[in-house]
Amino acid sequence: MPAIEDLDEVVRIVAHEMSAHLGEGRVADYIPALARVDPRQFGISIVTTDGRVASAGDAKTPFSVQSVSKVFTLALAINRLDEALWNRVGREPSGSRFNSIVQLEQEKGIPRNPFINAGALVVTDAVIAGGKPSEAITDIAGFMRRLAMDEDVSIDPEVAASEADTGFRNASLAYFLRSFDNLQSPVEEVLEVYFNQCALRMTCRQLARAGLFLAQDGLDPLNQIQVTSPQRTRRINAIMMTCGHYDASGDFAFKVGLPGKSGVGGGILAIAPRRASIAVWSPGLCEAGNSLVGAMALQRLAALTGWSVF
Numbered sequence: 115m116p117a118i119e120d121l122d123e124v125v126r127i128v129a130h131e132m133s134a135h136l137g138e139g140r141v142a143d144y145i146p147a148l149a150r151v152d153p154r155q156f157g158i159s160i161v162t163t164d165g166r167v168a169s170a171g172d173a174k175t176p177f178s179v180q181s182v183s184k185v186f187t188l189a190l191a192i193n194r195l196d197e198a199l200w201n202r203v204g205r206e207p208s209g210s211r212f213n214s215i216v217q218l219e220q221e222k223g224i225p226r227n228p229f230i231n232a233g234a235l236v237v238t239d240a241v242i243a244g245g246k247p248s249e250a251i252t253d254i255a256g257f258m259r260r261l262a263m264d265e266d267v268s269i270d271p272e273v274a275a276s277e278a279d280t281g282f283r284n285a286s287l288a289y290f291l292r293s294f295d296n297l298q299s300p301v302e303e304v305l306e307v308y309f310n311q312c313a314l315r316m317t318c319r320q321l322a323r324a325g326l327f328l329a330q331d332g333l334d335p336l337n338q339i340q341v342t343s344p345q346r347t348r349r350i351n352a353i354m355m356t357c358g359h360y361d362a363s364g365d366f367a368f369k370v371g372l373p374g375k376s377g378v379g380g381g382i383l384a385i386a387p388r389r390a391s392i393a394v395w396s397p398g399l400c401e402a403g404n405s406l407v408g409a410m411a412l413q414r415l416a417a418l419t420g421w422s423v424f
């Protein structure tokens with residue numbers, strides 16, 4: 115079948131097909147504030163490098179970005195530490211659950227990659243860079259607003275508090291990292307910033323817009339900000355491809371063929387290099403903690419557009 119070029123048509127078809135699957139999967143319930151979200155929602159937004167936007171479904175409904183934020187803190191941390199970051203965190207798929215502690219012990223406090231929770235805590239620590247947590251939170255939120263070109267990006271205090279109240283596993287990972295001397299700031303401060311970055315509330319439209327620099331060599335083509343270098347952009351995309359869906363990353367690459375990063379709020383950011391940034395959202399998750407309908411939608415999008423990188 116020839117690729118469809120009309121992106122309004124693509125999102126219309128995808129949203130229509132996904133309507134038969136709404137409610138499939140399980141909403142994350144280990145963070146009480148996320149457990150209340152209605153699973154029967156789906157949004158999709160595509161922003162192209164030449165500024166076209168196509169959206170459908172609940173693309174204007176804000177949701178909890180959760181681990182999709184890890185892509186953006188990684189960009190900030192690479193800009194800050196450059197090569198030195200890779201002494202503190204690896205870049206191999208983990209093959210374990212996103213919050214596994216076993217691997218961290220075996221690998222002596224160097225997390226496998228920046229997208230499992232332990233790795234993301236190290237990245238957040240690098241963003242804090244010994245400064246105040248409140249400043250790092252302001253920096254991260256400001257970065258997202260600038261990239262989304264929308265002041266209406268906020269941090270949901272209820273979600274952040276709910277994560278802090280129940281984040282024993284993340285606290286354990288952070289203390290473990292500290293015991294291996296792989297955190298510079300106090301554990302409580304790293305956790306505070308991490309929970310707040312996860313609690314960012316964005317719509318598909320805002321998220322797709324914010325990810326656009328990843329589709330264009332680190333240069334945001336719409337506001338001409340060089341967010342990071344072309345080489346760092348390639349590396350972020352490579353890590354999204356190999357590690358962006360936890361231990362289902364291989365399956366996502368197999369079915370969709372685009373660098374992507376998921377979050378337990380049900381969002382996924384996917385990048386079609388040189389073409390577009392795409393955000394989908396549907397709260398029901400698969401076993402591995404990725405949006406079930408979101409991944410299905412991206413699989414259809416890749417088939418309809420022919421955008422797979424392979």
Ligand code: GLU
Pocket residue numbers: 179180181182212213231277284312376377378379403
């Ligand atoms: N805040 C969540 C946690 O650290 C993020 C997990 C995710 O989105 O995968 O548990």
